Amino acid sequence: MQAQLLPRQVLDWVALLERLHDDDRPGLRAHYLALAAEDRRLRFGLQVTDEFIEKFVERVDFGRDVVFGVCSGSGRWLGIGHLVPGNGAAELGLSVLPEARGKGLGAAIFRFAVAHAARNGVRRLFMHFLTRNKAILSIARAARMAIESEAGESDAHLVVPPYPEFVRMLIAASDTGQRSGEKAASA
Numbered sequence: 001m002q003a004q005l006l007p008r009q010v011l012d013w014v015a016l017l018e019r020l021h022d023d024d025r026p027g028l029r030a031h032y033l034a035l036a037a038e039d040r041r042l043r044f045g046l047q048v049t050d051e052f053i054e055k056f057v058e059r060v061d062f063g064r065d066v067v068f069g070v071c072s073g074s075g076r077w078l079g080i081g082h083l084v085p086g087n088g089a090a091e092l093g094l095s096v097l098p099e100a101r102g103k104g105l106g107a108a109i110f111r112f113a114v115a116h117a118a119r120n121g122v123r124r125l126f127m128h129f130l131t132r133n134k135a136i137l138s139i140a141r142a143a144r145m146a147i148e149s150e151a152g153e154s155d156a157h158l159v160v161p162p163y164p165e166f167v168r169m170l171i172a173a174s175d176t177g178q179r180s181g182e183k184a185a186s187a
């Protein structure tokens, strides 16, 4: 992932992200059930029924997986990231409710997942999605993920930098940003 300054809105969303626990299962279920048929297809890769979602949420292991998101004051989870650890890699699935889309929350969830993976020594992050999914493609491209597409489906892989390198990249990016900001201000 290339070091760069994040838009303010993405940073604000990152600050609101929190991890879900066992007692958040009903909230997680409500989030997925609120997704319309096409969004469910984009999130899970196939057409899924309410019953599928019920079973899926019942099986989520909040100790093993990292489920995190932004909850509105009224208890509605607006966006959810689900990081599932695998063999040397973690798979990320994410979803944002329609009312909160296009405002940087998806990008914030992705950033948090990369940082969490780096902090925990996970070396690869993986996403599977339908190739026509422009929003997720945009997130994957912005992170310079390696994308392989076949038969309408895509896999995106990211080599996660070790955590100290991750922090160094941010410091370097901030320095550059600050200098260019200063130049612009004095021009």
Ligand SMILES: CC(C)(COP(=O)(O)OP(=O)(O)OC[C@H]1O[C@@H](n2cnc3c(N)ncnc32)[C@H](O)[C@@H]1OP(=O)(O)O)[C@@H](O)C(=O)NCCC(=O)NCCS
Pocket (backbone or CB within 6 Å): 039, 040, 042, 043, 044, 092, 093, 094, 095, 096, 097, 100, 101, 102, 103, 104, 105, 106, 107, 108, 128, 129, 133, 134, 135, 136, 138, 139, 142
């Ligand atoms: C994919 C999803 C999580 C993105 O959430 P979001 O909060 O709207 O994302 P952001 O606002 O952070 O936007 C991320 C990028 O996608 C772009 N984007 C968002 N919606 C878009 C759309 N409908 N068409 C094209 N690009 C879109 C944004 O412009 C942004 O790109 P940029 O940084 O180059 O400007 C959301 O659309 C969603 O929940 N979709 C249904 C489930 C799904 O597809 N999950 C992903 C597969 S696991």
